[in-house]
Amino acid sequence: DAGVTQSPTHLIKTRGQQVTLRCSPKSGHDTVSWYQQALGQGPQFIFQYYEEEERQRGNFPDRFSGHQFPNYSSELNVNALLLGDSALYLCASSLGDSSDTQYFGPGTRLTVL
Amino acid sequence: GENVEQHPSTLSVQEGDSAVIKCTYSDSASNYFPWYKQELGKRPQLIIDIRSNVGEKKDQRIAVTLNKTAKHFSLHITETQPEDSAVYFCAAPHGSSNTGKLIFGQGTTLQVKP
Numbered sequence: 086d087a088g089v090t091q092s093p094t095h096l097i098k099t100r101g102q103q104v105t106l107r108c109s110p111k112s113g114h115d116t117v118s119w120y121q122q123a124l125g126q127g128p129q130f131i132f133q134y135y136e137e138e139e140r141q142r143g144n145f146p147d148r149f150s151g152h153q154f155p156n157y158s159s160e161l162n163v164n165a166l167l168l169g170d171s172a173l174y175l176c177a178s179s180l181g182d183s184s185d186t187q188y189f190g191p192g193t194r195l196t197v198l
Numbered sequence: 199g200e201n202v203e204q205h206p207s208t209l210s211v212q213e214g215d216s217a218v219i220k221c222t223y224s225d226s227a228s229n230y231f232p233w234y235k236q237e238l239g240k241r242p243q244l245i246i247d248i249r250s251n252v253g254e255k256k257d258q259r260i261a262v263t264l265n266k267t268a269k270h271f272s273l274h275i276t277e278t279q280p281e282d283s284a285v286y287f288c289a290a291p292h293g294s295s296n297t298g299k300l301i302f303g304q305g306t307t308l309q310v311k312p
Contacts, residue, residue: 125305130299143299
């Protein structure tokens with residue numbers, strides 16, 4: 086039974102660049118949520134994808150966008166990177182009708198220089 | 199807006215003692231309350247959760263209690279062991295269950311001294 090996977094593990098970008106992060110949900114799950122975790126803080130909700138549509142969104146600017154594919158995997162895109170975007174990006178998978186019970190992937194550590 | 203407050207921010211206990219972490223939430227519609235454990239450099243791991251139709255849930259050495267009237271819930275760890283050392287996060291959904299938008303507390307760093 087495959088757990089939640091994310092790629093890449095680490096990423097270094099410069100200000101103004103764009104980045105794409107990827108997530109595959111746990112086997113049997115169809116919903117993917119993305120979170121940003123700054124150092125020393127709790128995860129902050131970015132958005133959630135279900136049935137290939139954004140179902141919920143947190144307080145993040147439009148520079149943050151996403152996509153969900155028919156196989157339920159998901160991408161998080163961030164444009165015009167700022168230094169403050171440096172963080173651990175976590176995806177969490179869940180089942181549509183119990184989307185509050187979420188299991189996290191290992192995360193992608195993004196550093197913006 | 200939605201808010202989850204977690205206390206204390208750090209907690210140091212002797213091995214074998216109990217540890218208690220408390221969270222309060224603001225959204226009265228919240229009805230699902232998970233706890234996550236995050237070891238250094240690793241993913242948050244769901245360790246226990248409770249729904250609003252029960253007041254307490256126990257799983258071996260960990261338990262969670264819920265007081266919906268006061269809008270607070272607590273994590274209790276008994277007979278603590280060094281491997282319990284980690285950062286613990288509580289969370290509550292924005293609105294009712296199934297919205298999927300979890301609001302996390304600020305975290306509690308638990309240190310268990312051998």
